[in-house]
Amino acid sequence: xxxxxxxxxxxxxxxxxxxxxxxxxxxxxxxxxxxxxxxxxxxxxxxxxxxxxxxxxxxxxxxxxxxxxxxxxxxxxxxxxxxxxxxxxxxxxxxxxxxxxxxxxxxxxxxxxxxxxxxxxxxxxxxxxxxxxxxxxxxxxxxxxxxxxxxxxxxxxxxxxxxxxxxxxxxxxxxxxxxxxxxxxxxxxxxxxxxxxxxxxxxxxxxxxxxxxxxxxxxxxxxxxxxxxxxxxxxxxxxxxxxxxxxxxxxxxxxxxxxxxxxxxxxxxxxxxxxxxxxxxxxxxxxxxxxxxxxxxxxxxxxxxxxxxxxxxxxxxxxxxxxxxxxxxxxxxxxxxxxxxxxxxxxxxxxxxxxxxxxxxxxxxxxxxxxxxxxxxxxxxxxxxxxxxxxxxxxxxxxxxxxxxxxxxxxxxxxxxxxxxxxxxxxxxxxxxxxxxxxxxxxxxxxxxxxxxxxxxxxxxxxxxxxxxxxxxxxxxxxxxxxxxxxxxxxxxxxxxxxxxxxxxxxxxxxxxxxxxxxxxxxxxxxxxxxxxxxxxxxxxxxxxxxxxxxxxxxxxxxxxxxxxxxxxxxxxxxxxxxxxxxxxxxxxxxxxxxxxxxxxxxxxxxxxxxxxxxxxxxxxxxxxxxxxxxxxxxxxxxxxxxxxxxxxxxxxxxxxxxxxxxxxxxxxxx
Amino acid sequence: xxxxxxxxxxxxxxxxxxxxxxxxxxxxxxxxxxxxxxxxxxxxxxxxxxxxxxxxxxxxxxxxxxxxxxxxxxxxxxxxxxxxxxxxxxxxxxxxxxxxxxxxxxxxxxxxxxxxxxxxxxxxxxxxxxxxxxxxxxxxxxxxxxxxxxxxxxxxxxxxxxxxxxxxxxxxxxxxxxxxxxxxxxxxxxxxxxxxxxxxxxxxxxxxxxxxxxxxxxxxxxxxxx
Numbered sequence: 001x002x003x004x005x006x007x008x009x010x011x012x013x014x015x016x017x018x019x020x021x022x023x024x025x026x027x028x029x030x031x032x033x034x035x036x037x038x039x040x041x042x043x044x045x046x047x048x049x050x051x052x053x054x055x056x057x058x059x060x061x062x063x064x065x066x067x068x069x070x071x072x073x074x075x076x077x078x079x080x081x082x083x084x085x086x087x088x089x090x091x092x093x094x095x096x097x098x099x100x101x102x103x104x105x106x107x108x109x110x111x112x113x114x115x116x117x118x119x120x121x122x123x124x125x126x127x128x129x130x131x132x133x134x135x136x137x138x139x140x141x142x143x144x145x146x147x148x149x150x151x152x153x154x155x156x157x158x159x160x161x162x163x164x165x166x167x168x169x170x171x172x173x174x175x176x177x178x179x180x181x182x183x184x185x186x187x188x189x190x191x192x193x194x195x196x197x198x199x200x201x202x203x204x205x206x207x208x209x210x211x212x213x214x215x216x217x218x219x220x221x222x223x224x225x226x227x228x229x230x231x232x233x234x235x236x237x238x239x240x241x242x243x244x245x246x247x248x249x250x251x252x253x254x255x256x257x258x259x260x261x262x263x264x265x266x267x268x269x270x271x272x273x274x275x276x277x278x279x280x281x282x283x284x285x286x287x288x289x290x291x292x293x294x295x296x297x298x299x300x301x302x303x304x305x306x307x308x309x310x311x312x313x314x315x316x317x318x319x320x321x322x323x324x325x326x327x328x329x330x331x332x333x334x335x336x337x338x339x340x341x342x343x344x345x346x347x348x349x350x351x352x353x354x355x356x357x358x359x360x361x362x363x364x365x366x367x368x369x370x371x372x373x374x375x376x377x378x379x380x381x382x383x384x385x386x387x388x389x390x391x392x393x394x395x396x397x398x399x400x401x402x403x404x405x406x407x408x409x410x411x412x413x414x415x416x417x418x419x420x421x422x423x424x425x426x427x428x429x430x431x432x433x434x435x436x437x438x439x440x441x442x443x444x445x446x447x448x449x450x451x452x453x454x455x456x457x458x459x460x461x462x463x464x465x466x467x468x469x470x471x472x473x474x475x476x477x478x479x480x481x482x483x484x485x486x487x488x489x490x491x492x493x494x495x496x497x498x499x500x501x502x503x504x505x506x507x508x509x510x511x512x513x514x515x516x517x518x519x520x521x522x523x524x525x526x527x528x529x530x531x532x533x534x535x536x537x538x539x540x541x542x543x544x545x546x547x548x549x550x551x552x553x554x555x556x557x558x559x560x561x562x563x564x565x566x567x568x569x570x571x572x573x574x575x576x577x578x579x580x581x582x583x584x585x586x587x588x589x590x591x592x593x594x595x596x597x598x599x600x601x602x603x604x605x606x607x608x609x610x611x612x613x614x615x616x617x618x619x620x621x622x623x624x625x626x627x628x629x630x631x632x633x634x635x636x637x638x639x640x641x642x643x644x645x646x647x648x649x650x651x652x653x654x655x656x657x658x659x660x661x662x663x664x665x666x667x668x669x670x671x
Numbered sequence: 672x673x674x675x676x677x678x679x680x681x682x683x684x685x686x687x688x689x690x691x692x693x694x695x696x697x698x699x700x701x702x703x704x705x706x707x708x709x710x711x712x713x714x715x716x717x718x719x720x721x722x723x724x725x726x727x728x729x730x731x732x733x734x735x736x737x738x739x740x741x742x743x744x745x746x747x748x749x750x751x752x753x754x755x756x757x758x759x760x761x762x763x764x765x766x767x768x769x770x771x772x773x774x775x776x777x778x779x780x781x782x783x784x785x786x787x788x789x790x791x792x793x794x795x796x797x798x799x800x801x802x803x804x805x806x807x808x809x810x811x812x813x814x815x816x817x818x819x820x821x822x823x824x825x826x827x828x829x830x831x832x833x834x835x836x837x838x839x840x841x842x843x844x845x846x847x848x849x850x851x852x853x854x855x856x857x858x859x860x861x862x863x864x865x866x867x868x869x870x871x872x873x874x875x876x877x878x879x880x881x882x883x884x885x886x887x888x889x890x891x892x893x894x895x896x897x
Contacts, residue, residue, distance in 0.1 A: 057885070074885060092885060107718075113779050122885055131710060131738055146775075155711065156718025160745055179859070191738075200859060219739030365877050424880065 042413075045435065046103030050075065050095070058439035060125040060370070061427040064132050064154065067101035069429065071439045072126030072136045075110055094123035094138040094148060098157055107157035111150060113140055121148070126427075127185040129193070129218065133160065137182040137195055147180040147197055151220065161220035180212070188256040192216065192223050196254035196264050209248035210235040211264050213287065225291025232291040234298070236268045236283065247271055249283070253316040253371075255324065257350060260289030265313035265326050282311040284326050284348065300353030305346065307331045314368040319405060320377030323356055324348040327371040327381045330360070343368065343383045347407055357407040369398065369425030369440060375432045378410065379403040382428035382438050398425040400436055476546045478556035480532075484659070486565045489534045495544040495556065497526045507549030515540035515560070534562040539638050539659060559638060561659050571599035574645040576656035578631070585636045587662045589629035592641060594656060596623045600647040607646075611639035611660065619648070636664040710737050717742050721749040759784045761797070774800050781805040786812060807831040814839050845890055860884060867891050 050056065050071070058073035075095040093110030100106050112121040123138035134152040149163040179200040186194045193216040200209045211234035215223040224230055236247045253265040263286050270279045282305040286294040297303070305311055310332035317325050326348065331341025343366050347357040369382025384398035400413040413436075426440040475498045480491045495510050513519040514532035522528050534540055543557040579591045592608050603621040610631035618627060633639060639660040646653045707713075713735050720728040729746035736742065748766075755763030761784075764776035781797035785805050789812070794805035807826050814822040814835060823835035837857045844851040844864070848871070853864035863884045870878025870891055879891035 120886070133738070153714040153718055155714040156722070158714075158718045158721045158745070158749060160717075160740055217739065221739075367880065 048099055048103045048105065050097050050105070050108060056095075057426065057441055059123060059426045060127075061429045061437050061439035062126050062128040062134070063429040063431050063435070063437050064128045065431075066132075067431055067435065068106070068154065069099045069103075069437050070126050070128060070134045070136075070154075071097045071099070071427075072123045072138075073426070073439070074122040074138070092120050092122055094121045094136060094140075094150075096123065096126060096134065096136040096150070096152060096157065098134065098152075098154065106155070109150075109152065109157045109159070111136075111148075111159075111162075113146075113148075124181070124183050125185050127187065127193075128154070129187055130191055131218070133218070135185055135193060137185050139179070139181040141179075147182050147195075149182065149185075149193070149195055149216070151218075163216065163220060183251045184254045186254045186256050186262070188260060188262075189258060191218050193218070194254050194256055194262055196251045198249070198251045198266075200248075209250060209269075211249050211251050211266060211285065213254060213262065213264060213291075215291075227288070227290035227292045232262075232287045232293070234264065234285050234287075234293055252312065252314045252328075253326075255316045255318045257318045257322055257324075259322075261294065261350075262287050262289075263316055263318065263324050265316040265328070267310075267312040267314075267328075280310040280312055280332070281306055282313045282326075282328060282330070284313055284316065284324070284353075286324075286350075286353065297351075297353040302346075302355045303348065303353045305330070305344070307341075309333060309341070311344075312368075315371035315381075317371050317373050317379065318350075319347070319373060319379070321405065322350045324350060325371060325373070325379050325407075327368060329366055329368055342366065343381065343401075345371070345379070345381060345403065345407055347405075359403060359407040359409065361401065361409075367424060369400075369438065370428035372428050372430055374430045377405045379405070379407070380428055380430055380436065382425040382440075384424045384440070398438065398440065400425075400428065400438065474546070474548055474552045474554045476544060476554040476556045478542065478544045478558045480542060480558045480560050483559065484561035484563070487535055487537050487562045489560070489562045491532050491534070491542075491560050493530045493532060493542055493544065493558070495524075495528050495530075495546060497546055497548075497554070509547045511545040511547075513543045513545075515542040532560070534560060537562050537564045539640060541638070559659065559661065561640075561657075563657060571650065572596060572645065572647050572652045572654045573598050574643060574654040574656040576641060576643040576658040578641055578658045578660045581658060582661040582663070585662050585664060586632065586634040587660070588632040588634075590631040590633065590660060591626055591628050592630050592643065592658070593624065593626040594643040594645055596645055596654070598654075600652060601649060603648050605646045605648060607644040609642040609644075611641040612637075631660070633660060633662040636662050638662075707735060713737050713742055717746055720746045724750055724753070726750050755780075756783070759787065774798075777801045778804050782808040785809045803828045803831050807835055811835045811838050815842055845886055848890065848894070860887075863887055870895050 050058075056073065056075040058071045060072045061069060063069045073095055074092045076092055093112045095108065095110040097108040098106040120141040121138065122141065123136055125137050127135045129135065132154045134154055134157075136150050136152065138148050140146045140148055147163070151160040151162075152158065153160060180197050182195045182197040184196040186196075188194065195214045195216065197212045197214070198209055199212045213232040214230065215225065217223045222230060225232055234249065236249045248269040248271075249266060250269065251264060251266045254262060256262040263284060265284050268281045268283050270281060284303040285298040288294050305313075307330045309330070311330040312328045312332070313326045314328040315326070319325055324347070325345060327343065327345040329342070330344045341362065342360045343363045344360045345358065346355055348354065349356050363383060363385055365385040367384050369384055371379065371381050373379050379402070381401045381403070382398065383401065402410040404410055424441040425438045427438065429437045431437075477496050477498065479494045479496075481494070482489070482491055485491075493512055493514070495512070497508060508524055508526070508528070509521065510524055510528040510530070511519065511521050512530035512532075514530075514534070516532065516534055516536075518532065520530045522530060528546075532540075532542060540560045540562065541557055542560055543555060545553060545555050547553045574597070575595050577593050577595075579593065580587065581590075590610075592610070594606050594608070596602070596604060602623065603619060604625070605617060605619050606625045606627070607615070607617040608627050608630055609615040610633075612631070612633060612635075614631060616627060616630055618625065631641065639662065641658045641660055643656045644653055645656070713732070714737070716732060716735075720732060726747060729743050729750070732743040732746050734743070751763055751766070754760075759780055761777050761780040764773050764780060767773050767776055777798045778801040781794065781801035782804055784797070785791070785793040785808050789809075791806065791809050794802055794809065797805050803826070807828075810822050810825050814820055815838075820836055820839045823832050823839060826832040826835055840851060840855050841857070841860065844856060848867065853861045853868065856864050863882050864887075866878055866882055867887055867890075870876070871894055874895055876892065876895050879888055879895055882888040882891055
């Protein structure tokens with residue numbers, strides 16, 4: 001048989017359409033079948049431990065362009081017999097360790113000024129400048145707390161200079177109880193070094209803890225700010241400081257923007273006359289390039305996040321777009337300072353201090369482990385939590401969260417099984433090729449006396465392909481049609497799945513429960529239906545439980561109101577409506593409106609029953625009557641309100657009903 | 672009479688000697704310039720010279736300036752500082768640049784000297800600015816050694832005397848935390864002290880981790896599980 005060109009064309013066209021449809025189906029199925037994080041590969045590079053005593057802590061880490069890592073912190077390196085009271089006084093050294101790109105130790109320097117005679121010297125942060133030099137900051141705590149900054153050669157750890165000797169510029173004149181303790185370090189575009197410190201003043205002089213930022217040139221000389229003395233300063237209590245009984249301000253981080261302005265994160269320990277220092281508040285401030293406080297930016301309420309409990313901003317980084325990311329722990333019970341509720345990260349506008357984005361991750365007993373960014377401007381936050389039973393450490397888990405620039409989580413390290421049991425992360429760094437480096441403590445879970453060691457660990461995440469952010473959980477809604485009617489009533493239940501599915505939609509299983517003792521199970525895709533028949537008069541609560549192919553479940557409910565068949569009442573009928581007819585408890589001041597129809601002319605008596613034992617009666621000549629604010633519902637339940645209307649001329653009566661759905665606090669409305 | 676061949680040999684030998692001497696001198700005098708413009712090599716040379724503990728090895732860094740820093744001076748200072756601390760020679764302090772650096776160095780050296788000698792007379796020979804800290808170090812050690820806080824009262828300066836008492840109480844706390852009330856500690860440590868005691872009482876090891884004072888945290892970790 002000869003086939004015309006036209007028929008041939010149609011045949012090819014239909015074949016092409018069929019192919020396209022199958023192709024689309026295939027890709028649709030394939031995309032559903034792809035695991036959310038399948039594109040990620042995790043590779044553990046190495047773990048290195050610095051040999052110390054029984055109380056070593058890495059507090060910071062930095063990585064240079066070659067992948068060499070530098071870890072800073074404190075390490076016990078000796079125990080000397082010193083006195084009868086304290087027979088073994090340990091010596092803490094500000095310790096910096098350099099590692100090559102393969103995790104092999106290049107050098108280690110433990111510094112105490114004067115060796116054993118100054119036994120308490122702690123490291124707090126470490127950084128690498130654009131030329132590869134390593135800076136370690138900390139403080140010496142023997143009689144007063146002296147600030148300390150050391151610049152090391154990257155190759156061998158030789159001290160190029162130390163700033164302890166000139167006390168960071170002569171602005172620090174130690175006196176009793178005065179302390180200058182650097183906590184963070186950052187660089188500007190010219191390679192100048194910004195050191196943020198908490199300065200606690202002399203008790204006698206009435207000056208208390210506040211923020212200080214000093215700036216040094218790469219050769220160790222001071223690079224003073226043009227509009228201040230040697231340092232930039234911030235006091236939460238005003239420029240005069242406070243003294244005992246005033247708020248105390250503690251620095252945690254510093255970051256310099258491309259325009260030379262710089263930001264400091266920290267927290268304010270608020271003083272209460274009754275409770276003393278009882279509450280800590282998140283605080284972020286901005287300084288202009290000349291060192292003066294940007295008062296407008298720093299006064300934005302968003303920079304002072306307050307959960308009502310203790311909140312600490314604990315790290316800061318300037319993003320590639322110039323805006324500022326701050327991470328910290330929030331919701332800490334002031335009476336139990338280790339009961340953190342969540343790790344929070346906020347992106348602030350560099351112009352206003354307003355919030356551009358934020359993300360809160362519930363993480364009980366969490367500790368912050370640093371914040372950093374990669375060359376793409378994506379943000380990494382280290383965190384960990386611990387728990388114990390009767391003093392025995394039962395769990396200590398560290399992890400890393402990666403966010404995109406809008407603070408959508410991209411991955412959690414624990415999602416590929418990397419949760420670092422028995423670790424506490426204190427510092428985090430990344431390189432430009434997927435390497436993530438963390439430093440902290442290695443603890444012995446289950447031990448009565450954990451012996452933290454000075455550790456760091458590096459791993460690499462190969463982010464090939466498209467990374468799908470973690471998605472919302474499975475969710476389902478349920479609707480009935482109709483939702484009310486006289487018995488016998490047949491209602492069609494429709495369940496609609498929403499949220500992210502990690503399995504094929506045709507694997508969804510819906511278990512419908514009509515609420516009258518009957519149930520049915522159906523397989524569907526994103527939508528499924530079931531029919532329910534109700535023979536008795538009451539309010540039925542129908543429900544659906546959906547289970548997807550991955551075993552995840554979601555539920556939803558809805559109400560169906562079935563009433564008795566209407567009884568003819570001569571010439572009068574009435575309908576009742578409630579406003580509002582749903583809401584969270586307590587649902588108060590609900591209006592009841594009765595509308596009479598039929599041939600009745602009135603006057604009428606309207607007798608309302610709220611359905612919870614309360615109500616009221618009124619007379620009116622009108623065909624419609626509203627009893628305003630009549631009903632209050634303090635308890636969550638489904639209420640059947642009723643009105644009885646009587647035509648006082650004919651004595652005919654009619655009844656109308658309405659449903660009021662009161663649900664609990666934090667519950668979603670069941671429709 | 673010497674043969675022409677001998678003359679030629681002699682000429683070649685002399686030429687070789689002159690060349691070797693010249694090249695040796697040239698390379699010796701230009702070691703620093705080899706390192707110029709190569710910070711990695713300069714850093715490695717500095718590391719190597721400092722580790723050698725030989726001051727003469729710093730000469731190879733002559734003229735080498737990296738990021739505004741004279742590497743020969745850095746080398747010399749590292750070695751001299753180490754030697755000074757080994758001998759507790761405060762004369763080294765006078766070589767430092769700024770007045771505050773000199774003061775800090777002399778004070779540190781005096782404290783180290785009296786702790787080593789255990790003799791209060793050591794403080795008589797130190798610079799005036801270092802005298803009170805030196806005496807404080809002496810009486811602090813004596814107070815701890817004799818378990819007698821009243822020895823701190825021998826310090827004439829009231830701020831340093833308070834520092835001595837605070838240090839004594841702090842050490843007493845670390846030795847027997849249950850015997851010391853938090854109100855006895857310096858104001859800045861009372862918060863940590865309260866947290867420490869709550870952690871011990873509740874046996875919540877997380878409480879230890881929230882302590883900012885490092886020795887206190889270490890002790891808390893040791894005690895809370897017992």
